[in-house]
Amino acid sequence: MDLLWNQYQPALATDLYELTMAASYFAEGKNGTATFSLHIRNYPPNRSYFVAAGLESFLNILNNFRFDKEAIEYLRSLNKFTDDFLDFLSNFRFSGNVRALPEGTIFFTQEPIVEITAPLIEGQLLETIVMNTFHIETLIASKAARCVEAAKGRTLVDFSLRRTHGIDAGIKVARSSYLVGFLGTSNVLAGKLYNIPVFGTMAHSYITSFDREMDAFMAYAKSFPENTVLLLDTYDTLRAAEKAVKVAKYLEQKGYKLKGVRLDSGDLVELSRKVKQILCEHGCDYVAIMASGSLDEYMLEKLINSGAHIDAVGVGTKMGVSADAPYLDMAYKLVEYEGKPILKLSPGKRTWVGRKQVYRNVDSSGQMVKDILTIFGDKQPGQPLLTDVVINGEIVHTPSLTESKKYFEENYEKLPREYRSIHSPSKYPVEISSALRSLEQEVEKTKLIAETGKL
Amino acid sequence: MDLLWNQYQPALATDLYELTMAASYFAEGKNGTATFSLHIRNYPPNRSYFVAAGLESFLNILNNFRFDKEAIEYLRSLNKFTDDFLDFLSNFRFSGNVRALPEGTIFFTQEPIVEITAPLIEGQLLETIVMNTFHIETLIASKAARCVEAAKGRTLVDFSLRRTHGIDAGIKVARSSYLVGFLGTSNVLAGKLYNIPVFGTMAHSYITSFDREMDAFMAYAKSFPENTVLLLDTYDTLRAAEKAVKVAKYLEQKGYKLKGVRLDSGDLVELSRKVKQILCEHGCDYVAIMASGSLDEYMLEKLINSGAHIDAVGVGTKMGVSADAPYLDMAYKLVEYEGKPILKLSPGKRTWVGRKQVYRNVDSSGQMVKDILTIFGDKQPGQPLLTDVVINGEIVHTPSLTESKKYFEENYEKLPREYRSIHSPSKYPVEISSALRSLEQEVEKTKLIAETGKL
Structure with missing residues (x-):
C-alpha cells in the first residue's frame, strides 16, 4: 500500500504539548x-x-514517524x-512494544x-x-456496522466522500465501512489505496446537462452498457421509471441488462414500490433498485419496516461523519511508569491503572x-x-484488510x-477482576495520601 | 506554503461517478x-x-489537479x-473560470x-x-465563529487535533478557527503549514509520571520558565492551585512569571473562582486561568454567565467536529449549460437556476x-x-490568511x-430578484412540459 502518511509528516501532526513535555523529560533525564x-x-x-x-x-505511521530536517528547522524556529x-528528535525511532485489539474486534468501554x-x-x-488515527476509524467502523445491521442483508456502498471532514477522513470512512461489511465505495482514491471495489454511475447534473432525460439515459447506456444505473428523480421519478424500462429493452x-435504477429523493417507500411495479409489469424485475439521500441506520430501519422495495443503498454523509455521534470519548492515558501503576x-x-488484558467468554453456542x-x-x-x-520497534503482525473483514464478521456473529x-441496546457485561480492583484501590490510597493528605 | 495536496492525488479523491459521467460526455463529444x-x-x-x-x-488543489501515470494505470485497471x-485525462488541466466569496465572507443559504x-x-x-474542501472549512469556520462570539473577548486556542476526523481535518480546523479569531492552535503541523501561533504545555500524563505533582510542576517550570501553564486537576485542583502559587514564587x-494554570475537569465555575481567589491572596493575580475539557459555545456561554473566572479557553473536540451540526446541507449543482439555465x-x-451574484446592502451605520x-x-x-x-485556468487573486482574518473581522462587525x-438566531433576509424569479419560473415551465407533459 502507498504510504500516504509518509507525506503528511506524522511526527508534526501532534499537539505542541507532547513536544514540550518530551523536552522537559529530556532535560530531566x-x-x-x-x-x-x-x-x-x-x-x-x-x-x-x-x-x-x-x-x-x-x-x-509508526514506520514513518520521523522528524526530518524541515520539521526540526520549524521546531527550532519556535x-x-x-x-x-x-x-x-532528529534521531527519533520508535523502539517499544505495541499490543492491540486486531482490527474488526468488537470491544466495550474501559477496554x-x-x-x-x-x-x-x-x-x-x-x-x-494514536488518538487521531484510532478515533476516526473506530468511530466510523462502529457507525457503519449499525448501518449493516439495519440493512438486513441489503448491499451497502459508501457515498460519503463529498461531506466527510477532509480527504483523509474520506479515505478512512471508505476503509472502515468496507471493514464491517459494506460492498465498496464511490471513493476512487480509497479504492486504489486499499483495493476496495468502487461504484458509481451518474448524478443529476449529468441528466440536466442533456436537453431531455431520455437522451441522458440512452447516452449513458451506450457508454456503459454493462454497468448502467439510471438516476430517476431529476424531474419525475415514475415517468423516469417508464423511460428506464425503454432503456432496459x-x-x-444489444445482449446486455440494465443493472439498476436509483432513487435519491421523495417518499422512498412509496416510490420504490411503484418503481418495482413498473419494472415488473414490463418483465424488468432483474433491475435492482438503489436508494440514496440522507440515509443512515435509523432511516434504513424505517424504510425497510415500511415495506420499501430496496436492493442496494448508497450511504453518505450521516455515516461518513457519524452524524448522531460525531466523536468518541476516547483517552490515551499513562497507566504504568517504571513498573509502577x-x-x-x-x-x-x-481510568483503570496498569497494563491490562481483556478476556472474552462465550457460551456453549459461541x-x-x-x-x-x-x-x-x-x-x-x-x-x-x-x-x-x-516488539522492540519491529512490526510482527499485520493482517490484510480481507482478513480483518473476516475477523469482524466472525466477531459480529x-x-x-x-x-x-440500534436503539437503546443492552449493556454488555465487562467484569473488573479482583486483581485489578485491588491494585486500583491500593494506588488510589497511596496517591490520595501523597497529594491531598487525606483518604 | 507546502503543497500538501499535491501528494494526496486530488484528482483521484473523487466519486467514481464523476469519472463515468466524464467518460460518457467524452464519448458523446x-x-x-x-x-x-x-x-x-x-x-x-x-x-x-x-x-x-x-x-x-x-x-x-486546482493547481495540482492532474491524473499522473499511476492514477491512469489504476483507472485502466477498472x-x-x-x-x-x-x-x-492524462492531459487534463483546468482551463475555466472561478468566481468565489473571499474567505471570511459571511453568507447565507441559497447564496x-x-x-x-x-x-x-x-x-x-x-x-x-470542491464539496469536500469547502464543506469542512466552512463548517468549522462557522462553528468556531460561534465560540468566539460566546467567549466575549476571551482568548481561544484550538485543541481539537486528537479527535478531528483525521489529520487533514485537524489542519483545516486549526486554519478555519484561526480565520475567525482564535489566537492559535495546539496543532504543530498546522502551525508550520499556515504560520499559525502554536500553544501547549502539559497533560495529566506528565504529572502522573512524576512521584509527586509538585515535582512535575517544578520540572516543567525549570524547562520552560517563560512559558509554564500548570495543569491543576490531576488529583485535587485547589491543592494544586496552592502548589502553583509556590511555583509562581x-x-x-528567578525573574520570570508563571504564565497560567489550566482547569480541565470538575465544576469550572466554582473551581475557577476559588483558584482565582487563591492566586490573588498570594499576589499572583497576573497568572491567567485557562479552561478546557468538552467546551463549546453553549458551555462557554453558561460558564461566563455563571461567573466563572476564565481568561483563556482550549476548545477541542466539540468545535473540531462541529458536534451539534457535524455537516452542512451543501450542494454543487449544474446551473447553466451552453448558455441555457x-x-x-x-x-x-x-435550486435557483443560472449563474448568479449576491449584492449586500448595509444601513447608514454600516x-x-x-x-x-x-x-x-x-x-x-x-x-x-x-x-x-x-480566469482561464490562471489564479488571479489569493489573499493571505492574515488578510482573510481581517476580512472576516470586518464582515462580522x-x-x-x-x-x-448562538440560540435560535433571527433569519437574515435574502431577497430573490425578480429577474431570477422570472427566469426560474420560465425554465420550470419548459422542463415540466418537456419531461412530464404537464404544468
Whole structure:
C-alpha cells in the first residue's frame, strides 16, 4: 500500500504539548519505561459496542514517524527547544512494544484498544497521532456496522466522500465501512489505496446537462452498457421509471441488462414500490433498485419496516461523519511508569491503572456472555483479546484488510442480538477482576495520601 | 506554503461517478461551457449564517489537479474506461473560470460560495473535491465563529487535533478557527503549514509520571520558565492551585512569571473562582486561568454567565467536529449549460437556476440589512460579493490568511446582533430578484412540459 502518511509528516501532526513535555523529560533525564493505554470512557447515545479499527494506519505511521530536517528547522524556529533536544528528535525511532485489539474486534468501554510500552518520551510523542488515527476509524467502523445491521442483508456502498471532514477522513470512512461489511465505495482514491471495489454511475447534473432525460439515459447506456444505473428523480421519478424500462429493452436487444435504477429523493417507500411495479409489469424485475439521500441506520430501519422495495443503498454523509455521534470519548492515558501503576483522580475521567488484558467468554453456542478486564499477567477464563503487534520497534503482525473483514464478521456473529439493536441496546457485561480492583484501590490510597493528605 | 495536496492525488479523491459521467460526455463529444454552483440549502439548528472558507485549499488543489501515470494505470485497471478517455485525462488541466466569496465572507443559504464556469467535463470532475474542501472549512469556520462570539473577548486556542476526523481535518480546523479569531492552535503541523501561533504545555500524563505533582510542576517550570501553564486537576485542583502559587514564587525569584494554570475537569465555575481567589491572596493575580475539557459555545456561554473566572479557553473536540451540526446541507449543482439555465425538480432539493451574484446592502451605520440574490449581469443595489479568482485556468487573486482574518473581522462587525445569537438566531433576509424569479419560473415551465407533459 502507498504510504500516504509518509507525506503528511506524522511526527508534526501532534499537539505542541507532547513536544514540550518530551523536552522537559529530556532535560530531566527522565525516560523510563512507560505504558500508555487507549480506551473509550463512555458510550455515545444508542451504542453498546465499538469495532476496533485504525491499527493498519497507525502501524504505517509508526514506520514513518520521523522528524526530518524541515520539521526540526520549524521546531527550532519556535524558540522553545534546546539544540540537544532537537538533535535527539532528529534521531527519533520508535523502539517499544505495541499490543492491540486486531482490527474488526468488537470491544466495550474501559477496554484498551491499544497499549504502548516504550521509553516515556516515545509513548508521549505518539499520543496525538494514536488518538487521531484510532478515533476516526473506530468511530466510523462502529457507525457503519449499525448501518449493516439495519440493512438486513441489503448491499451497502459508501457515498460519503463529498461531506466527510477532509480527504483523509474520506479515505478512512471508505476503509472502515468496507471493514464491517459494506460492498465498496464511490471513493476512487480509497479504492486504489486499499483495493476496495468502487461504484458509481451518474448524478443529476449529468441528466440536466442533456436537453431531455431520455437522451441522458440512452447516452449513458451506450457508454456503459454493462454497468448502467439510471438516476430517476431529476424531474419525475415514475415517468423516469417508464423511460428506464425503454432503456432496459434497448439493452436487452444489444445482449446486455440494465443493472439498476436509483432513487435519491421523495417518499422512498412509496416510490420504490411503484418503481418495482413498473419494472415488473414490463418483465424488468432483474433491475435492482438503489436508494440514496440522507440515509443512515435509523432511516434504513424505517424504510425497510415500511415495506420499501430496496436492493442496494448508497450511504453518505450521516455515516461518513457519524452524524448522531460525531466523536468518541476516547483517552490515551499513562497507566504504568517504571513498573509502577499510575492513576489520575480527575472527576469524571478516572481510568483503570496498569497494563491490562481483556478476556472474552462465550457460551456453549459461541455467543459472547461477558468480558473480564484484568491486569496483564493475571490469567482469567476466556480468550485474551490484545495481541502483540510491535516488539522492540519491529512490526510482527499485520493482517490484510480481507482478513480483518473476516475477523469482524466472525466477531459480529458472536454478539448476541440484544447488543446489536440500534436503539437503546443492552449493556454488555465487562467484569473488573479482583486483581485489578485491588491494585486500583491500593494506588488510589497511596496517591490520595501523597497529594491531598487525606483518604 | 507546502503543497500538501499535491501528494494526496486530488484528482483521484473523487466519486467514481464523476469519472463515468466524464467518460460518457467524452464519448458523446459533449463538452460545452457549463456553470456549476456551490451553495448550502438549509441552516443546521441554531445557525443563521455561515463563514466562507476553503478557497485557498481549493486553489492549491486546482493547481495540482492532474491524473499522473499511476492514477491512469489504476483507472485502466477498472476496465471501465477507453484508452482515448484515459489519454484525455492524462492531459487534463483546468482551463475555466472561478468566481468565489473571499474567505471570511459571511453568507447565507441559497447564496453561491463558488461558481465554476468551464468545459462541462472539467466542472464535473471537480465536484467531489470542491464539496469536500469547502464543506469542512466552512463548517468549522462557522462553528468556531460561534465560540468566539460566546467567549466575549476571551482568548481561544484550538485543541481539537486528537479527535478531528483525521489529520487533514485537524489542519483545516486549526486554519478555519484561526480565520475567525482564535489566537492559535495546539496543532504543530498546522502551525508550520499556515504560520499559525502554536500553544501547549502539559497533560495529566506528565504529572502522573512524576512521584509527586509538585515535582512535575517544578520540572516543567525549570524547562520552560517563560512559558509554564500548570495543569491543576490531576488529583485535587485547589491543592494544586496552592502548589502553583509556590511555583509562581519560585519563578518570581528567578525573574520570570508563571504564565497560567489550566482547569480541565470538575465544576469550572466554582473551581475557577476559588483558584482565582487563591492566586490573588498570594499576589499572583497576573497568572491567567485557562479552561478546557468538552467546551463549546453553549458551555462557554453558561460558564461566563455563571461567573466563572476564565481568561483563556482550549476548545477541542466539540468545535473540531462541529458536534451539534457535524455537516452542512451543501450542494454543487449544474446551473447553466451552453448558455441555457438548468434546473432539477427533485423534491426538497430545488435550486435557483443560472449563474448568479449576491449584492449586500448595509444601513447608514454600516450594519447589514439584506442581501439580494440575482442572475449574473443583473445589477442590483449593494456590494457584489462573488469575485473573480481564476480566469482561464490562471489564479488571479489569493489573499493571505492574515488578510482573510481581517476580512472576516470586518464582515462580522457588520452582522447585527440578532443574527449572532448562538440560540435560535433571527433569519437574515435574502431577497430573490425578480429577474431570477422570472427566469426560474420560465425554465420550470419548459422542463415540466418537456419531461412530464404537464404544468
